[in-house]
Amino acid sequence: MKVVEVKHPLVRHKVGLMREADISTKRFRELATEVGSLLTYEATADFETETVTIDGWNGPVSIEQLKGKKVTVVPILRAGLGMMDGVLEHIPSARISVVGIYRDEETLQPVPYFEKIVSNVEERIALVVDPMLATGGSMIATIDLLKKRGCTSIKALVLVAAPEGIKALEEAHPDIELYTAAIDQCLNEQGYILPGLGDAGDKIFGTK
């Protein structure tokens, strides 16, 4: 599995700000969008382009335009919605496939509760967004679901990843790519990432 920890100074700075214990919901949301945008920039660096000729101000001019597979953005509810606008900033016409999964707080197992995947997902590159890759269970379940629908080109974008989650994801789906703004130290006994961000869903939705 290709794993890219984006080390750009802007990304490191913004993720650092997100770790502040007293951060407001507004600021956390803004930063989740901004880092989502920067991760998208990195994750799309290998997209293919083709050269075409258009009418420019001084006659014909060769330009490059994107070609190949179109994109579907896949936010994992709820917290993934907090990164979605950052992706759409760069790919405004992307179709959206929504997957609802929560993690059982006792067992840490993913519990699916909603899915609405675009109809031609097999023809698209899926950019799956979720701020946290902890045990990896939620991301693995989402990718299982996308593959069952025929999707073969999948990139996962997360703000913070735990080594345990990366290992589990690599074992389950070695063919996908992972882009993360930070690889943190470990999980605590409750399955939270350390140092991590705390509960990203609660911070984005203001529910605690």
Ligand SMILES: O=P(O)(O)OC[C@H]1O[C@H](OP(=O)(O)OP(=O)(O)O)[C@H](O)[C@@H]1O
């Ligand atoms: O890698 P895992 O161990 O599966 O944990 C990560 C998942 O946990 C969080 O979601 P949560 O279950 O809190 O749902 P929420 O987004 O609705 O808050 C997070 O947004 C991921 O989806």
Ligand SMILES: O=c1cc[nH]c(=O)[nH]1
């Ligand atoms: O650290 C974690 C782990 C799972 N979900 C979160 O929101 N945070």
Ligand SMILES: [Mg+2]
């Ligand atoms: Mg949550």
